Amino acid sequence: MEGRVYLCSWTKQGDRFRLWVKRQPSVAAEGASFDEANERLWGAICGAYGDGEAVTEFDPPRPADPRSSWYRRAAVVAIGCNSRADVTSFEPYFVGGFCSDCGIPSGPRNERPLVVDRIEAGGDGAFAVVPLRLRRGRPSPSAQLFSEEFLGLLNPTEVAAMTWRRVERRQPRARKVFNELIASTVHVAEVGVRGVPSKFGGWRCRACGFVDIGMYYFLDTAHSPHNWISVEDLPPRLPTCFTIGKGKGLTLGFSRERWEGLVGKAGTRGLVSSEIGVVDADRVQHPTDLPFLDDLQKKASQ
Ligand SMILES: [Zn+2]
Incomplete structure (x- = not known):
């Protein structure tokens, strides 16, 4: 692998x-x-x-690099899952259904357990998306899945602050139990940041108003953050764990100190941290004049 x-x-x-x-x-x-x-x-x-x-x-x-202290207003990391998991469609799993134009779910997750076709072996976390071949050109929502062993490393307060639900696996011989991260009491919306290059442009959906902010990162910095939040959106007392997101799925976050206590333990295989850029509120880029998704798709098909 x-x-x-x-x-x-x-x-x-x-x-x-x-x-x-x-x-x-x-x-x-x-x-x-x-x-x-x-x-x-x-x-x-x-x-x-x-x-x-x-x-x-x-x-x-x-x-630490002193040149990047302006985006280190809090020491927090995002947890990435290196293994992939395949979900045929996320459509049945959201209370408000799906926007037929952009494919983004509206409303919270419903009660239905996520059915996962395949989880790549070897990790305690998996990033679940619709495989490219099934997407028909649409962006896919995503979900983070974590093993029972990983949940066992969290303290009761941390487990209780999140909603977890066991996923159903379609691989008959797969024994490892995974749980979907569904919600968190502390959730922080990701933002774009002035002064950071923007990639994959971002777009707005004409039908539902969803705004995809795109990706913000420095190309020339080996470890540029790829996730950005405003310091004002964090609670005054930094939680040990929380979620961040751009409206297409949740990403688990930890205070750096808490993650350092977990890294390397059994239950964290295949999990990798990356720094979350935490900036002052006046750095936040408010998405204006983003192109409409349908216009972009028309252009792409021409
Ligand atoms: Zn939409």
Whole structure:
């Protein structure tokens, strides 16, 4: 399996950075900067394990870059699931049904357990979407699934702050139990940010008014955040876990401190953290003049 998560560690010796894979320290690399050493470590992992899409997770966390302090108003991370899961359609699972134009669900999740056709083995989390071949050009909603082992790492307050529901698996021999993350008492909407390049343009739906803000990230920064929130949308007392989202699915978030207590434990295989950019409210980009989705689709089919 490619794209596995490798738990790594690092140290600074003089002015050089040395990085290695924790369970096999001979897989190591050095560099003049952390990012240079990390690039080389990817090469070393590819050589040792044949994994050309390795994801490195660091304990202790990678060193902070002072140039990015403006988007570090709070230390929070988004949890990504490296395994994929296939859902034929999300249409039956939402109270308000589906917008027929943009395919985005309206209203909250209903009570029906999610049926999942296939979950890629080897991880304690999975990112569930409709496979490309079934989408007919439409964007897919998504869901994050987490194993029972992962839920077992959370404390009772954290588990109770979220709504979880066991998914039904169509793989007859698959025993591992997964739960869909359905809702959270603390949910923060993702935002676009002025001064951060915008990718995949974003769009508005003429029928339902849904706004897809697109993606905001720095191309030239090895570890640019891909998820951004306003510091004003976080509760004054930072929760240990919460959700963020752009209206197409939820992403689990943790305070960095809490995640550091979990990383590397059994129950976190294939889970990888990435920094959430947390900015002042006056940095937030309000989506205006975004193109309509149907106009974009017309252009694409011409
Ligand atoms: Zn719509």
